[in-house]
Amino acid sequence: MSDASPPVAMFDSGVGGLTVLHECLVSLPQEDFLYLGDTEWFPYGSRDPERLRARIARIAELLLERGAKLLVIACNTATAVGEETAREVAAASGVEVVSVVYPQAEIAAAITANGRVGVLATPNTVASGSYRRALEAQGRGLDVIEVEAPELAPFIQDGSLFDEETMEMARTYCRPLKQADVDTLILGCTHYPLVSPMLQRILGRDVRLVAGGHAVAAAVQRTLGAAGTARPADGPEGAYDFLCSGDAAAFREVGTRFLQMPLGEVERIEIDAVTDSRA
Numbered sequence: 195m196s197d198a199s200p201p202v203a204m205f206d207s208g209v210g211g212l213t214v215l216h217e218c219l220v221s222l223p224q225e226d227f228l229y230l231g232d233t234e235w236f237p238y239g240s241r242d243p244e245r246l247r248a249r250i251a252r253i254a255e256l257l258l259e260r261g262a263k264l265l266v267i268a269c270n271t272a273t274a275v276g277e278e279t280a281r282e283v284a285a286a287s288g289v290e291v292v293s294v295v296y297p298q299a300e301i302a303a304a305i306t307a308n309g310r311v312g313v314l315a316t317p318n319t320v321a322s323g324s325y326r327r328a329l330e331a332q333g334r335g336l337d338v339i340e341v342e343a344p345e346l347a348p349f350i351q352d353g354s355l356f357d358e359e360t361m362e363m364a365r366t367y368c369r370p371l372k373q374a375d376v377d378t379l380i381l382g383c384t385h386y387p388l389v390s391p392m393l394q395r396i397l398g399r400d401v402r403l404v405a406g407g408h409a410v411a412a413a414v415q416r417t418l419g420a421a422g423t424a425r426p427a428d429g430p431e432g433a434y435d436f437l438c439s440g441d442a443a444a445f446r447e448v449g450t451r452f453l454q455m456p457l458g459e460v461e462r463i464e465i466d467a468v469t470d471s472r473a
């Protein structure tokens with residue numbers, strides 16, 4: 195059996211991926227996890243794709259240098275733009291990659307009744323066509339309605355107060371989804387589960403929302419099991435640690451709300467070799 199002691203490493207542009215980590219901590223309490231929030235470069239949704247791919251490659255290298263046994267891309271934009279890049283880097287170390295897009299597409303295709311699936315995501319994720327391809331790969335002939343929501347993730351990351359202006363922003367994003375009569379909506383950004391009650395109210399209770407956390411946790415469990423690197427389910431409780439590229443205190447303050455568990459110390463790191471430049 196392969197070594198089960200190293201941690202599962204995951205990364206996101208900010209704190210949104212903590213919604214994925216939360217589900218992994220609940221489903222796999224015996225595993226160690228290492229989470230990197232690239233808050234210095236948040237949001238990924240407006241970054242130049244080529245520069246973002248270079249950034250993702252460096253992050254993957256850093257996490258592998260820390261001994262990761264599995265790499266999880268807990269960010270929809272990073273998956274859409276740089277999944278293949280991360281896989282190439284990880285493959286050189288014999289490490290597999292789990293991402294958020296395909297597991298969500300599998301669930302959405304399985305539960306939709308009318309075949310109309312919505313995707314709410316960042317501009318880069320929509321432009322990549324990653325969800326459309328993943329849904330088409332399910333072989334159900336689904337109608338896919340994609341909507342860009344460029345302001346939603348920054349609003350959530352900032353911890354801004356909910357007000358009527360916020361509701362109107364959400365209604366604007368949801369309008370084409372309602373007009374298309376979707377019965378299933380993929381939350382195509384790991385920040386979005388934090389506003390799922392608001393989206394559910396606007397869309398109606400009959401629309402089923404598909405977040406990434408449960409799907410990714412299940413995929414992590416399957417991948418570790420197949421590789422023989424899973425820790426015994428009845429083993430002691432694992433640890434979880436945090437890295438971020440921006441302000442560590444701000445990450446800890448906002449991140450606690452997302453993780454719904456204590457964060458403890460957050461180590462600030464430098465991610466070199468990529469200049470800070472937007473499209």
